[in-house]
Each structure stands twice: as structure tokens, then as C-alpha cells.
Amino acid sequence: MLRLHAIVHLLLVIVILAGCSQSEPAAKSAATAGEKPKSDAPAASKTFTIGMSQCNLGEPWRVQMNADIKAAAAQHPNLEVIFKDAQNDTLRQRSHIEEFVSAGVNLIIVSPKEAEPLTEPIANAFRGGIPVIVLDRAVRGDAFTCFIGANNVQIGRAAGKWIAEHIGNDAKIVELKGLMTSIPGQDRHNGFVEGLGGKGKVVFEADMKWLEPEARKEMDSALARFDDIDVVYAHNDPGAHGAYLAVQAAGREKKPLFVGIDALPQEGVAYVSQGILNATFQYPTGGQEAIDTALKILAGEKVPKTITLKSRIFTKENVAAGGAVIEN
Ligand code: FRU
Numbered sequence: 016m017l018r019l020h021a022i023v024h025l026l027l028v029i030v031i032l033a034g035c036s037q038s039e040p041a042a043k044s045a046a047t048a049g050e051k052p053k054s055d056a057p058a059a060s061k062t063f064t065i066g067m068s069q070c071n072l073g074e075p076w077r078v079q080m081n082a083d084i085k086a087a088a089a090q091h092p093n094l095e096v097i098f099k100d101a102q103n104d105t106l107r108q109r110s111h112i113e114e115f116v117s118a119g120v121n122l123i124i125v126s127p128k129e130a131e132p133l134t135e136p137i138a139n140a141f142r143g144g145i146p147v148i149v150l151d152r153a154v155r156g157d158a159f160t161c162f163i164g165a166n167n168v169q170i171g172r173a174a175g176k177w178i179a180e181h182i183g184n185d186a187k188i189v190e191l192k193g194l195m196t197s198i199p200g201q202d203r204h205n206g207f208v209e210g211l212g213g214k215g216k217v218v219f220e221a222d223m224k225w226l227e228p229e230a231r232k233e234m235d236s237a238l239a240r241f242d243d244i245d246v247v248y249a250h251n252d253p254g255a256h257g258a259y260l261a262v263q264a265a266g267r268e269k270k271p272l273f274v275g276i277d278a279l280p281q282e283g284v285a286y287v288s289q290g291i292l293n294a295t296f297q298y299p300t301g302g303q304e305a306i307d308t309a310l311k312i313l314a315g316e317k318v319p320k321t322i323t324l325k326s327r328i329f330t331k332e333n334v335a336a337g338g339a340v341i342e343n
Contacts, residue, residue, distance in 0.1 A: 063122065063313050065096045066115030070128035070152070071103040074225065074253060076277050076300065080126065080151070083302025091310065096124075105132045112136035116145060121313060124305050126150045129196040134158075146312045150301050153198040157320065161308055163301045165324040167202030170296045173328060173341045174203075174274055175210020177294050178246055181272060186215035186245035189237045189271070191258060193250035194224045199298075203250045203276065215245070223254050230257030238265045246272040252283035255292055278329050278338070287334045297327040297338065 065088070072078055081098055088094045097120070101108035105128050113136055115123050123140055127133035130153060138158030141147045146160040153162055178188070190207070193200035200222070219237040223230035230249060237244060238261060247262075249255035255275030262270060272293045277283045283295035301324055311318050327338040 062093050062095060063309075064118075064120045065094060065122045065124060065309055066111070066118070066120040067096050067098050067124045068101060068108055068111035068115070069098060069126055070101050070108055072100045073103065074251075075279055075282050076251070076298070077126070079279055080300035080302050083300045084124070084305060085302075087303045087306035091306070094306070094309075101128060103128060105129050108133060109136045112140055116140050116143060120145065122309050123147045124150055124309065127152045127154055127197075129194070130154050130198050131196065146309075148305050148308055148312075150305050151199070151298075160312060161318050161320060161322060163304050163308060163322045163324065164199075165298055165301075165326045167199045167298075168206040168209075169341065170276055170298065170326050171203040171206025171208075172210035173206075173326070174248060174276065174294070174296055175207040175212070177210075177328065177330075178207075178248060178272070178274060179211050179214040181293075182215045182245055184214060187218045187241060187243055188215045189234065189241075189244055189247045189258070190217050190220040191223045191230045191233055191247065191249040191254045192220060193222075193254070195222050197225075200225075200250055207248060218244075223249070223257070225251055225254065227253035227257040230254035231261045232257075234258040234261035235265070238262065238267065243269065244271045246274065248274050250276055251298075252277040252279070252286065252292065252295055255283075255295070256286060259286075259291055278327065284329050284334060284338075287329045287331060290331065294328060294330045296341065297329070299324045299326070 067084060069077055069081055084096060088096045099111045101111060108128055109132060123145055125137060134154040134156060137147050137154055141158045141160065149159045149162045151164045192204055195201060218241055221233035223233050247255060247258045249258055252275035255273045259273050275283055275292050275295045276298055278295040278297035283292060286292040287295055304322060308318050326341045328341055329338040333339050
């Protein structure tokens with residue numbers, strides 16, 4: 016009987032620990048831990064719980080976003096952030112939002128995988144009275160508190176313009192797109208077409224879903240079909256790097272221009288310094304801004320519906336000087 020009790024107890028502990036490993040609390044004050052007041056209380060004196068749903072942690076950019084949120088929240092002992100990772104699974108991310116609502120968090124930050132499927136749970140949370148900050152990838156409609164992100168049309172346009180200035184009229188272009196059910200993928204494509212202004216010809220395009228191995232595979236197909244590729248425009252730096260690896264492995268003498276987006280210091284910017292990429296455009300994570308905005312909302316202040324973050328271009332000419340702001 017005693018042994019049975021011990022086994023049941025052990026099983027219970029395992030179940031509880033497994034539940035906890037999905038989320039990781041950050042920036043919790045020992046003095047205020049456990050207190051969960053309503054969001055209409057003054058920000059300074061109470062503990063607030065923020066639920067953060069990240070669409071995946073398989074890419075360096077998203078790991079950086081969580082690190083930025085954690086670092087910003089750590090400056091405020093009255094904030095506790097519960098991180099959840101959807102592992103690139105839209106249904107799991109929808110459940111995150113519902114779980115945060117049932118847990119009664121004071122605010123939700125979400126960086127959605129896809130626009131359509133996340134629109135409804137976000138709207139339900141918002142209409143139910145929980146403030147929601149949508150970060151980086153937008154959703155449809157306006158049933159959320161605030162959207163924070165850079166202007167992806169502008170970034171795509173700047174990439175298109177840069178490429179147009181560096182190619183001839185007959186240049187062959189490969190476009191490796193980000194997940195086209197996400198708004199940044201759509202915007203980075205539309206802006207690019209506009210910026211290119213009809214110069215060159217896109218001979219191959221594919222959805223590499225933001226993933227380096229997919230980009231590499233798609234580039235293998237492009238290389239098999241075209242002897243002569245002048246430029247690769249990838250919607251993110253992992254995509255551009257995957258294409259670069261494919262060209263290297265194919266042993267092509269002619270190296271196309273490689274252009275990416277994200278410009279993390281340890282990733283895209285380093286690639287430009289090493290001569291792997293010719294240009295990359297910064298896509299800031301917005302982690303710090305999300306926490307700054309959350310604090311205002313929790314203090315009852317009004318915040319703008321959209322906060323647009325600035326982007327920078329990095330090329331071999333300006334990388335040592337820290338790149339240059341994009342203005343267009
Ligand atoms: C990471 C990422 C970034 C990209 C962003 C767009 O998942 O693919 O590389 O800039 O998402 O939302």
C-alpha cells in the first residue's frame with residue numbers, strides 16, 4: 016500500500032513537471048510572486064503576468080526575440096513573463112492564446128505563425144478584455160490592442176531597389192519567399208516587385224517557409240534548371256544562406272548576388288562582413304518595444320494601434336560603420 020502511494024506521488028510530480036517545461040517564467044520578483052491583480056491596478060506596485068506565445072524557436076531570429084523580451088522584462092520586477100513555444104504548429108499556437116485566457120494573464124504578446132488562423136483566438140481574447148500585443152507577423156482585422164513590427168513592404172521595396180541598381184536589364188533573379196500564409200512573406204514580395212520596377216526577370220520563385228534547409232532544396236532545383244543566375248533575393252537571411260550553400264555545393268564558378276533580410280549581428284551582418292551575402296536588411300525583433308508598450312497598457316495608458324520599427328541596410332561598404340537607415 017505504501018509503495019502504491021509512493022508510485023502515485025512520483026507520477027504526480029512527473030506530470031506537474033512536464034506541464035511546467037512548456038513554459039519558462041522570467042523576471043519574477045520574489046517579493047511580489049504569486050500576487051495576480053487585475054490589469055486596471057497601477058503598474059508599479061503589483062505583479063503582472065504576461066503570456067508570450069512564440070511561433071517557433073527553431074530560428075535564431077526568434078530566439079533573439081525571446082531573449083530581448085526577457086532582458087527588457089528583467090528590468091521590471093513587477094513583470095512575470097510566461098513563454099510558450101508553438102513549435103511551428105498553428106493549432107498549438109491557437110491553444111496558447113486560449114490557455115492564456117483561461118489562466119487569466121494580464122496581457123498577451125503573440126508573434127503568430129500565420130495570419131488567418133490566429134486572427135480569431137486573438138480577437139476573442141481582446142474582446143474578452145485581455146490586452147493583446149501582436150508582434151512581427153500581423154493578423155487580419157483590428158481586434159487586438161497594438162501591432163509592433165517593421166514595415167515589410169518598405170523593406171521589400173528597399174531590397175528591390177538595391178537589386179535593380181546592381182543588375183542588368185536581362186538579369187535572372189531567384190526569389191525564395193517566406194511562408195506566404197504569413198503577412199511578412201506577402202509584404203516582402205509585393206514591396207520587392209515594386210522596388211525592382213521591372214528590371215531583370217524572376218525566373219524561379221518558391222516558398223521556402225522561412226527555413227534554411229527548404230531554401231537550400233529550392234535553390235538546388237533552381238540551379239538544375241538555370242545555368243546562369245545573377246541574383247538571389249531571399250525573404251530572410253537563413254534563406255539566403257541556404258541558397259549560398261547550394262551554389263557552393265554545386266561548384267558554380269559564377270556566384271550570384273545574395274540578398275537577405277533580418278540582419279542579426281551574429282547572422283546576416285556577419286555574413287555580409289564575411290562576403291557571403293551582398294546585402295541584408297534589418298528586421299528588428301521589437302522585444303524591448305513590446306515590453307515598453309505592455310507596461311504602458313498595464314498602467315492604463317493609451318498606446319498607438321501600430322508601432323512601426325525602423326530598418327537598416329547592411330552592405331560591404333557600410334557594414335563596418337553599422338549600416339544605414341532605410342528611408343523610403
Ligand atoms: C523567423 C522569421 C525571420 C523573419 C520573420 C518574419 O521565424 O522567419 O527570419 O524575418 O520570421 O516574420
